[in-house]
Amino acid sequence: MKRRTLPTAAAFAVATALLLTACGGGDDGSADSDQIEGAGQRSEQPSKSAEPAAPEQDKPDGVDVSLPADMKLVFDWDKPEDKNEAAAMDDAANYVRAIYHGIDKRTTDDAALVAYSKGQGLTYGRTQINARLEGGWTATGTRRHYQATTRSTPAGDAVEVAFCVDSTKFYSKEVKTGKVITGTPSLTDFDHFKIIMVKAPTGDGLWQASEVYVEGKAAKCQ
Numbered sequence: 593m594k595r596r597t598l599p600t601a602a603a604f605a606v607a608t609a610l611l612l613t614a615c616g617g618g619d620d621g622s623a624d625s626d627q628i629e630g631a632g633q634r635s636e637q638p639s640k641s642a643e644p645a646a647p648e649q650d651k652p653d654g655v656d657v658s659l660p661a662d663m664k665l666v667f668d669w670d671k672p673e674d675k676n677e678a679a680a681m682d683d684a685a686n687y688v689r690a691i692y693h694g695i696d697k698r699t700t701d702d703a704a705l706v707a708y709s710k711g712q713g714l715t716y717g718r719t720q721i722n723a724r725l726e727g728g729w730t731a732t733g734t735r736r737h738y739q740a741t742t743r744s745t746p747a748g749d750a751v752e753v754a755f756c757v758d759s760t761k762f763y764s765k766e767v768k769t770g771k772v773i774t775g776t777p778s779l780t781d782f783d784h785f786k787i788i789m790v791k792a793p794t795g796d797g798l799w800q801a802s803e804v805y806v807e808g809k810a811a812k813c814q
Contacts, residue, residue, distance in 0.1 A: 657689035662732045669740035677742040680751035680789035683799035713801035735762040754786045756813035784810035
């Protein structure tokens, strides 16, 4: 079910979190604080419905985030009761889907990422997708996202969505040969993400990733 229609915009890039490189550091503040790092003051916008996107939904906001059958993203988390936090969590998942949609399509000029990100979130994406394009890789397998938490700014116009990632069954694959690059599962397969989601200025209820922080080798995610 389509939740809303996005305005037409020029697409600039598509990103991937496959490399799981830290952008901004791993320690970005206490979870007990009301202040969210990377979340500045922004004008409030109308919120979208708290109804979550269906896990297999290919066009949640009128943009294509579909993935091939061998590339599975599992979001094993419960939605918060707060409607803004639930909506921000939905679009954080869509941001991740958009990243891998771009990897599959082999392009840095896809509409999905520019819809779900801005600022450093978009820059992070561009950097990651370019690395995969240059390496000649795509992805295959199952990437699990779990232990998600959310917290909002007092104004409610920015939400930190934090979660763990398990990539023990998610592999790089050479585009030309189809060869899957596997290895022995280890701590390097576990990462902890914090994504700052902000309300888009369109007022359509869209949330965009504005900052991405990644802690690699996250023992707390094992």
